[in-house]
Amino acid sequence: METYLGIDLGGTKLLIGEVDSSGNILKYKKYDSGYFNQQSALDIIKTSLDNYIQTVGWTDKKPLGMGVGLIGRVDPEKGIWLQIDPSRTQPIPLAQELFDLYGIPCHIDNDVKSATRAERHFGFGQLSRNFIYINVGTGIAAGFVINGRQIRGSHFNAGEVGHTQVGVNIGVRCGCGRMDCVEQIAAGIGFDSCARLLKPRFETNLFISENPGERVNIKEVFDLSKKGDPLCVELVENASLALANLIMNLVRVSDPDTVVLGGGLVSDGYIHTKILEKLNANTIRFVKNGVVITKLNPDFIGLIGAGAVAMNV
Numbered sequence: 001m002e003t004y005l006g007i008d009l010g011g012t013k014l015l016i017g018e019v020d021s022s023g024n025i026l027k028y029k030k031y032d033s034g035y036f037n038q039q040s041a042l043d044i045i046k047t048s049l050d051n052y053i054q055t056v057g058w059t060d061k062k063p064l065g066m067g068v069g070l071i072g073r074v075d076p077e078k079g080i081w082l083q084i085d086p087s088r089t090q091p092i093p094l095a096q097e098l099f100d101l102y103g104i105p106c107h108i109d110n111d112v113k114s115a116t117r118a119e120r121h122f123g124f125g126q127l128s129r130n131f132i133y134i135n136v137g138t139g140i141a142a143g144f145v146i147n148g149r150q151i152r153g154s155h156f157n158a159g160e161v162g163h164t165q166v167g168v169n170i171g172v173r174c175g176c177g178r179m180d181c182v183e184q185i186a187a188g189i190g191f192d193s194c195a196r197l198l199k200p201r202f203e204t205n206l207f208i209s210e211n212p213g214e215r216v217n218i219k220e221v222f223d224l225s226k227k228g229d230p231l232c233v234e235l236v237e238n239a240s241l242a243l244a245n246l247i248m249n250l251v252r253v254s255d256p257d258t259v260v261l262g263g264g265l266v267s268d269g270y271i272h273t274k275i276l277e278k279l280n281a282n283t284i285r286f287v288k289n290g291v292v293i294t295k296l297n298p299d300f301i302g303l304i305g306a307g308a309v310a311m312n313v
């Protein structure tokens, strides 16, 4: 049986698993990754992969290829992980290093671009050659597929749409230097920033930790919002309006026939329903397949994407 090894490195967890050529996950194991720079991330990948090989092992024989999805900018052709962000820049020839260590051909890519590949090969890409995949998780980024090709840009930095303003003005400064970037309103980091900023103006039962490193729990925000908690209703309204505006802006840019949403914040469908109420029918009239949630398992789309990277498709 021909299989591929996927490695999905997120900010807090590392998923390692084997997928078949149709993108089905055969086996996987989850590891904690913690906060890291690129060198420590490489160490975590090696230690975890050694453990995976010992404790889980291959389904049949050695996988045909290995793919890694990473945070930040990646040169997929040279196999170089360029940077996590401007303050963490330490280019590493990761694909070559992993090939030398494990003897499995290795390809790497950015995590959202990997998820977009998964969507292109195993998801809505089977229906569409012009779609946008928008990942709403800890942050926000998008993958653009235009005429069947994925857009990368001059510095592998295309699709960082989390750092655009969408007409929702709260007064949150973003790490990028601008105010009210959409990910500061509608992503995991945004719910936390906005909850802290708006807390004095709205009553709430939401637990907001004194420790700024401990973010508000999104499920708790959603549950309280459904019960009418004033702060949580405000957070959900702002986030869904921000996402609806982002989607409509992006639709005007690349004229997709499908918009696919993925990531931890949209996977339960609650925000999705609120977004749909706010879309302007005229603006999205050519999005014939709709604004939809991925059919791929949102908790594993990164791993399936890493599998697609391994296949180098």
Ligand SMILES: [Zn+2]
Pocket (backbone or CB within 6 Å): 162, 163, 164, 174, 175, 176, 177, 178, 181
């Ligand atoms: Zn920003």
